Amino acid sequence: MHPALRSWRNDVPPNIVRLLAYLGAIALLSIGGAHFSKSPKVMGAITPVHQGWTDIERPFAAFALSIPEPADVPASYTIRRHTVGNGRKDILTLGEPDSAAPFLRVEIYRPGNEVGRFADPIEEMILSADTFGPADVKHLDKPLATKFGLITIVPFVASQGMLRRCLGFVRAYNDPRVQLSGWFCQGGTEFVEQSTLACALDRLTLRFRRQ
DSSP states (O other), X not given: OOGGGGGGGGSXXXXXXXXXXXXXXXXXHHHHHHHHTXXXXXXXXXXXOSTTEEEESSOOOOEEEOOSSOSXXXXXXEEEEETTTOOEEEEEEESOTTSSSOEEXXXXXXXXXXXXXXXXXXXXXXXHTGGGOEESOOOOSSOEEETTEEEXXXXXXXXXXXXXXXXXXXXXXXXXXXXXXXXXEEESSSOOOHHHHHHHHHTEEEOOOOO
């Protein structure tokens, strides 16, 4: 485990029973996000991006992914809204995307009418990580146990920019329709340990703003 993430080892064990509560709250937050996106006082301006998605400036963060170490690791929170289907993506990142140091990206996707079904896990990794130029993509038979349930693991090599090895992860739910995905990358010849990825995902929580 990387020193910057070592304290994650002490996280609470996976709790699959809490999964339904998380997904229900995600659905409510997505509905609320649709309301916030229409209010310039809350969400701010909208910046166009490719393939029908827009980045919302000054987004209301519905989720948190915190670590107890000093806040010297670059972090970002992005909300994207589909211009036609009204789907929403909350994207959290920790670290630099083009660096040998660990880089974690987590995406919570609540689709609207823009898609009829979620993509195959390997196809999803290739599409979402296109800027990394994923190569040597594999699909591990054994899923990863987390508090969100069993998650498909898709290792790949980032061939664009600095050579990095990444653990992609995907889990889709039908009721409500939500997809949890992302990747955890690092430079060198070794992949991030799966236990480290599990600890990181177990720190993903809902964030409620006080009224």
